[in-house]
Amino acid sequence: MVIFLYGPDTYRSKQKLSALKQKFKYQKDKQGLSIAELSASAIDVDMLRKTVLSSGLFSQKRLTIIKGLFASLKKKEHIDALIQEAANIVRHIGDPPARLAKASAKRAGEASNILIFFDEEIDQKKLTNSQKQLYNALKNTKYAQEFKQLAPYQTKAWITKQIEKNNMSIDARAVDLLFDICGNNLWELNNELDKIIAALYKSQSTIRIKDIQKLVLVKTEQDIFKLVDAIGHKNKPLALKLLSDQLKGGASIDYLISMLAHQYRTILRIKTYIQKSNTTNSYAIARALSLHPFVGKKGLDQEKNYTLEELKKTYRKLLEIDFIRKTRSINPETLLDVLIATS
DSSP: OOOESSSSSSHHOOOOHHHHHHHHHHHHHHTTTEEEEGGGGGGOOHHHHHHHSSEEEEEEEOEEEEEEESSSOOOOOHHHHHHHHHHHHHHHOOHHHHHHSSSSSHHHHSSOOOEEESSOOOGGGGHHHHHHHHHHHHHTTTEEOOOOOOOHHHHHHHHHHHHHHOEEEHHHHHHHHHHHHHHHHHHHHHHHHHHHHHHHHTTTTTEEEHHHIIIIHHHHHHHHHHHHHHTHHHOHHHHHHHHHHHHHHOOOHHHHHHHHHHHHHHHHHHHHHHHHHHHHHHHHHHHHHHHHHHHHHHHHHHHHTSOHHHHHHHHHHHHHHHHHHHHHHOOOOHHHHHHHOOO
């Protein structure tokens, strides 16, 4: 059996991979001794052939997982040789008609090993010809599954489902705010949900917008506030350093873009509200815009550093960066550097 898991949503693809490994352990090899995980950049043709086609130590079946076959950094000739052998193996264990003529589909399936190709987002423009051929063959097989980034409504449904798994519920406005903060980055969302559930599950059954503001925004936005302050004060060296510190500290580009966009949108809302209401009372503004008081006060301080047009321009740039990041092979970190340098 050949399985192909690929796509940019690595949270769901790795969840699927983990589920397949657990199923194999439960059904065939409880100790996991017949499971092999190989990185395409660290194997050669002989290792690939021996690992995939050999029998398991304590199981008639072997499960082999090959990661990064379509993103290998090895030389072209090595990639082509590896791809050619992988294609041969796929034909061998894929239960072609000649084999099925000699045995029932059930017996043929039981006798064959399981091979899983696992790749993250695949840039077809960078594939060699042999990679393209295998990629096109694999994506049309029965057990191919592409994990695309979830649409906003799908991400929000995912958030609700994760909460319900823990016998809790969440208000729609709380879902919207959490999505505004993390976007469709399921890794970041999962981390935040774990923290929220751990903090609240003993004391309440419903998660509300004030809980997101308290448990997520106040803690995570403080570093973003510093970065926005530096940009607003035109302190480019400090802004670049703060951005670099965030990345070195493990913050993802997705997370930083989402948080910056959220904060600039908040400042833009505050500035617009001030012009309409002619009030600068931070508590009144926070209450009117459903913001945490701390967030309202910081946003009020920061809006003084920008004109309305500057805020709109910066926010549009962040939306453009997010779009470019998702549609082109350009380093988003470079785009953020350019945003800071030109602000």
